[in-house]
Amino acid sequence: VPTVENLMLPTNRLAVIGCGNLNRSDDGIGVVVAQRLKQWLNDAPCDGVAVFDAGTGGMDVMFQARGATSLIIVDACVSGSQPGSIFKLPGHELTNRPEPGYSLHDFRWDHALYTGQKIFGDAFPRDVTVYLVEAASVSLGVQLSPVVSTAVDQVVNCIKEHIGQMMRVPRQDSFAAETTQAESVSPSEGPRIQIRRGNLYLEASVYKKYLAGLESVILLRQQDKLLILPVRHAAAGGLLLKVRNPQGDRVVHAREFLRDQGLDEQEEWTLRVQWNSRSAALVAEWPSSR
Numbered sequence: 001v002p003t004v005e006n007l008m009l010p011t012n013r014l015a016v017i018g019c020g021n022l023n024r025s026d027d028g029i030g031v032v033v034a035q036r037l038k039q040w041l042n043d044a045p046c047d048g049v050a051v052f053d054a055g056t057g058g059m060d061v062m063f064q065a066r067g068a069t070s071l072i073i074v075d076a077c078v079s080g081s082q083p084g085s086i087f088k089l090p091g092h093e094l095t096n097r098p099e100p101g102y103s104l105h106d107f108r109w110d111h112a113l114y115t116g117q118k119i120f121g122d123a124f125p126r127d128v129t130v131y132l133v134e135a136a137s138v139s140l141g142v143q144l145s146p147v148v149s150t151a152v153d154q155v156v157n158c159i160k161e162h163i164g165q166m167m168r169v170p171r172q173d174s175f176a177a178e179t180t181q182a183e184s185v186s187p188s189e190g191p192r193i194q195i196r197r198g199n200l201y202l203e204a205s206v207y208k209k210y211l212a213g214l215e216s217v218i219l220l221r222q223q224d225k226l227l228i229l230p231v232r233h234a235a236a237g238g239l240l241l242k243v244r245n246p247q248g249d250r251v252v253h254a255r256e257f258l259r260d261q262g263l264d265e266q267e268e269w270t271l272r273v274q275w276n277s278r279s280a281a282l283v284a285e286w287p288s289s290r
Contacts, residue, residue, distance in 0.1 A: 191274070
């Protein structure tokens, strides 16, 4: 007879679980985040990372989390805060003991954190992070409100960055391999971007090859790399890819991002870029001040 001690448990380094109800507007935040991350991981698999859509089932959270080293939960909240606000909290602050009862309907993910640790012990993750996004509406509906859609993009990218940091050894190896291969190519021959006067410029050929049909991007700094992440629709947030000329060159107004990263607006850089499937982004070496 199988017991908790001898069950064959998954051994994921990280489990990401989205919770919510897609039929109640912004209450589907967690599910949408999980779907987006699943699609990303299908294109760029990461060993030891698993993403689940738990819906509203607390028991699903408990069983899907077991065996993982770390756990991220994403859900909506209604706290009276500004809609679209994102709260990142340690799981131990939200763990709740369930009330005795015969129905599992009221068994939520906060109960799953408590019960999972009691039942599975060391096989249940202690490193738990919870992302809560303030909902604008939880009435019947299948669309997220615009402000919450923007927050979803931010949460997805935060989790991607977390995964990238967790996988930093293989990612650095991948980046190193790409850099080594690119060293034999002249900057004038490979795809390039330019940064000057607080703007990021993409030639039409770069846009058509990597970002064709997209309206906006998200810029991230990851250690010594600049990541340009595609966003499918401008309504989902990000920085607009504005058309510069009839040839189709694009410009991204990124003054605030570049200033926050300490880059001097008076300096100019030409950077070689490559597509990195693991990051699902265009990647360039971070520009250094002269």
